[in-house]
Amino acid sequence: MERQNPLFRLFLHVAALLLAAVILAPLLWLFVMSISPAADLAAKPLRWWPATMDFSRYATLLSTLENSAGAAFTASLRNSLMVAGMATVAAVALAVPAGWAVSRTPSVGWSLSLVIATYMLPPVALAVPLYMALAKFGLLNNVFGLALVYLTILAPFTTWLMKSGFDGIPREIEQAAVIDGASLWQTLRIITLPLAMPVVATSALFAFLLGWDEFFYALLFTSDQRAKTLTVAIADLAGGRVSDYGLIATAGVLAALPPVLIGLVMQRALISGLTAGGVKG
Amino acid sequence: MSGTWITTRAWLLMLPLLIVMVAVIGWPLADTVQLSFTDARLVGTSGSYVGFDNYVRLVSGNAFGRTLFTTTFFALVVVTTEMVFGVLAALLLNQQFRGRTLLRALMILPWALPTVVNATLWRLIYNPEYGALNAALTQLGLISGYRSWLGEPGTALAALIVADCWKNFPLVALIALAALQAVPRDVVAASFVDGAGAFARFRFVTLPYLAGPLMVALVLRTIEAFKVFDIIWVMTRGGPANSTRTMSILVYQEAFSFQRAGSGASLALIVTLIITVLAVAYGTMVKKVAGSAA
Numbered sequence: 001m002e003r004q005n006p007l008f009r010l011f012l013h014v015a016a017l018l019l020a021a022v023i024l025a026p027l028l029w030l031f032v033m034s035i036s037p038a039a040d041l042a043a044k045p046l047r048w049w050p051a052t053m054d055f056s057r058y059a060t061l062l063s064t065l066e067n068s069a070g071a072a073f074t075a076s077l078r079n080s081l082m083v084a085g086m087a088t089v090a091a092v093a094l095a096v097p098a099g100w101a102v103s104r105t106p107s108v109g110w111s112l113s114l115v116i117a118t119y120m121l122p123p124v125a126l127a128v129p130l131y132m133a134l135a136k137f138g139l140l141n142n143v144f145g146l147a148l149v150y151l152t153i154l155a156p157f158t159t160w161l162m163k164s165g166f167d168g169i170p171r172e173i174e175q176a177a178v179i180d181g182a183s184l185w186q187t188l189r190i191i192t193l194p195l196a197m198p199v200v201a202t203s204a205l206f207a208f209l210l211g212w213d214e215f216f217y218a219l220l221f222t223s224d225q226r227a228k229t230l231t232v233a234i235a236d237l238a239g240g241r242v243s244d245y246g247l248i249a250t251a252g253v254l255a256a257l258p259p260v261l262i263g264l265v266m267q268r269a270l271i272s273g274l275t276a277g278g279v280k281g
Numbered sequence: 282m283s284g285t286w287i288t289t290r291a292w293l294l295m296l297p298l299l300i301v302m303v304a305v306i307g308w309p310l311a312d313t314v315q316l317s318f319t320d321a322r323l324v325g326t327s328g329s330y331v332g333f334d335n336y337v338r339l340v341s342g343n344a345f346g347r348t349l350f351t352t353t354f355f356a357l358v359v360v361t362t363e364m365v366f367g368v369l370a371a372l373l374l375n376q377q378f379r380g381r382t383l384l385r386a387l388m389i390l391p392w393a394l395p396t397v398v399n400a401t402l403w404r405l406i407y408n409p410e411y412g413a414l415n416a417a418l419t420q421l422g423l424i425s426g427y428r429s430w431l432g433e434p435g436t437a438l439a440a441l442i443v444a445d446c447w448k449n450f451p452l453v454a455l456i457a458l459a460a461l462q463a464v465p466r467d468v469v470a471a472s473f474v475d476g477a478g479a480f481a482r483f484r485f486v487t488l489p490y491l492a493g494p495l496m497v498a499l500v501l502r503t504i505e506a507f508k509v510f511d512i513i514w515v516m517t518r519g520g521p522a523n524s525t526r527t528m529s530i531l532v533y534q535e536a537f538s539f540q541r542a543g544s545g546a547s548l549a550l551i552v553t554l555i556i557t558v559l560a561v562a563y564g565t566m567v568k569k570v571a572g573s574a575a
Contacts, residue, residue, distance in 0.1 A: 046416035097294040105291035129312035263393030
């Protein structure tokens with residue numbers, strides 16, 4: 001193919017380095033802030049790398065001593081895991097049968113289009129009635145109530161991913177099993193679902209990331225440690241009167257760790273999901 | 282098996298999803314429509330019917346026009362920037378060079394970073410007293426004194442735009458890269474044989490493959506940018522002097538800070554309407570592009 005002249009090669013490498021720097025610099029800085037002593041972060045001129053690395057903030061935030069900064073943080077960590085986890089399980093449970101139905105029966109596809117079109121709705125268009133309803137059922141500041149609300153975001157998205165996943169599994173395989181005498185439910189259980197497991201896993205990961213990332217509803221519908229999620233806890237820290245910026249950065253690193261690890265490990269699956277199902281909402 | 286049974290079975294399988302969707306989206310949306318014609322408060326009174334009063338008052342008020350402008354400006358700039366830098370990064374990542382796999386893996390990081398963590402990170406970077414941006418620019422001799430990037434109406438929106446673009450352009454890049462890798466090699470080879478230059482090759486060989494996926498990314502990113510709330514709430518709460526207040530922030534203030542549920546609902550529906558119009562217009566465009574690229 002094309003012979004690359006040296007000048008072009010040089011340009012490629014410079015551009016690649018520049019791109020890497022743009023991506024990495026803010027992330028590295030977040031980590032450096034989390035391990036720099038408070039004095040280094042307040043120094044002028046700013047100290048870009050700490051003289052002594054200080055990991056104590058990680059221990060502070062992850063301690064479960066009562067009434068400590070750590071207690072509030074670990075509570076929000078637990079709430080985020082619970083809300084995102086429950087909403088993910090529920091969304092996938094709704095999405096698998098619905099996705100299969102639409103994939104195999106195109107005549108009902110318009111209802112899925114309608115469900116997906118709700119993506120255009122800004123959450124503020126649902127927030128007031130949802131707030132009033134949650135208040136009425138005593139589900140404000142409650143992880144179950146919040147998980148239920150998260151389905152407004154997670155369920156349409158996972159159904160869409162599942163539908164395109166089932167589209168990729170030839171229906172001839174199912175038909176062959178039916179001809180061989182398997183009932184439809186046997187076919188689904190023995191043939192289709194095992195083949196769809198990778199898509200189920202990808203959908204579940206996406207759903208979990210969306211739930212982990214959610215902020216707006218959590219801000220409105222939670223008020224204390226019983227239900228406040230990590231995103232709200234971090235926004236509280238960032239907007240509050242915390243004098244140690246390193247502590248805010250540490251909370252950020254810890255909150256970013258699970259999705260970043262998922263992103264790196266599952267990269268291939270996530271990218272194919274992104275391009276098949278569109279984009280994270 | 283008869284066709285009716287297959288259709289019935291499909292509906293039965295969709296039923297759980299549809300019931301939940303009606304409960305958490307359909308019904309609240311209908312209730313928002315009903316609320317928008319009342320003067321209901323968030324707590325206490327359920328309000329009385331006021332017709333289109335909320336809509337008329339909001340649209341003629343001066344906050345609305347300004348906020349709509351800010352939102353449109355924000356969406357336009359971030360989406361354009363993300364598209365341009367996303368495609369450029371994808372073209373780069375589609376070349377052969379050492380470390381390309383690693384660089385591609387790095388691109389997933391900003392996308393995976395939670396939006397609130399991203400906002401917090403940039404808030405710290407822009408900090409007026411200890412922020413890294415001030416330190417770096419001062420040490421490089423580019424500015425003489427520390428500035429309050431998020432505290433001045435002149436720079437706050439630009440600072441937000443940078444933070445949003447940094448998080449979202451890698452996603453566009455990954456989508457564009459996947460599309461680039463779908464370009465058949467023999468088509469590229471043929472264009473060499475035919476003597477096409479680099480630009481002609483991009484315009485006539487590569488772009489048709491990119492157009493479809495990029496249009497989808499464009500539509501979704503525009504809708505998201507128009508709905509933007511999280512990053513702005515964490516970084517500026519719409520300030521200073523309302524210079525970064527977008528539609529979603531305005532609705533939040535109206536419905537939850539001032540507890541005017543009725544007029545908050547009207548405002549939310551106006552936002553929904555604008556997004557719907559945008560999406561339909563785009564959808565028509567996507568069909569056209571997809572048609573012409575085929």
